[in-house]
Amino acid sequence: MDLEIKFTDLLRDRNLKATPKRLELLTVIANYNSAIPYSELQKKLKHFDRVTLYRTLNALLDSGIIHKASVSTDDTYYAMCKEYCTTECHNHKHVHFKCVECLEVSCVDTTNTIQIQIPNVKIQQVDIEVSGVCEKCI
Numbered sequence: 171m172d173l174e175i176k177f178t179d180l181l182r183d184r185n186l187k188a189t190p191k192r193l194e195l196l197t198v199i200a201n202y203n204s205a206i207p208y209s210e211l212q213k214k215l216k217h218f219d220r221v222t223l224y225r226t227l228n229a230l231l232d233s234g235i236i237h238k239a240s241v242s243t244d245d246t247y248y249a250m251c252k253e254y255c256t257t258e259c260h261n262h263k264h265v266h267f268k269c270v271e272c273l274e275v276s277c278v279d280t281t282n283t284i285q286i287q288i289p290n291v292k293i294q295q296v297d298i299e300v301s302g303v304c305e306k307c308i
């Protein structure tokens with residue numbers, strides 16, 4: 171229940187109505203132990219039709235509540251935004267780690283800071299995907 175109150179506030183803060191579908195989708199993403207693959211969302215939310223799932227995901231992506239943790243040909247992974255992201259900008263300071271064995275994707279903080287600068291441009295978003303073998307699969 172606490173989670174539902176938290177998400178209701180979060181949605182209202184971004185001028186989104188706290189609809190039952192949005193709350194349900196957020197709860198599923200938040201309760202998953204790593205970034206959730208789209209195929210898993212479809213399984214857990216069978217009562218959502220394709221269009222509803224797509225629209226609900228996009229509303230949350232556009233408002234800085236969730237982000238795509240990894241996009242591959244096989245699946246797209248979604249995760250909650252930990253940092254304060256807004257409707258204008260996703261401001262992530264973490265990287266995405268994908269295990270080549272179990273295909274799990276997680277949002278992880280690096281032990282060193284990553285500074286990327288490109289001359290003459292204003293960077294709005296940096297996506298870094300790192301792959302390897304996770305501690306469970308080593």
Ligand SMILES: [Zn+2]
Nearest residue numbers: 237251255260
């Ligand atoms: Zn974000």
Ligand SMILES: [Zn+2]
Nearest residue numbers: 269272304307
């Ligand atoms: Zn693994």
Ligand SMILES: [Zn+2]
Nearest residue numbers: 239249266277
């Ligand atoms: Zn992430």
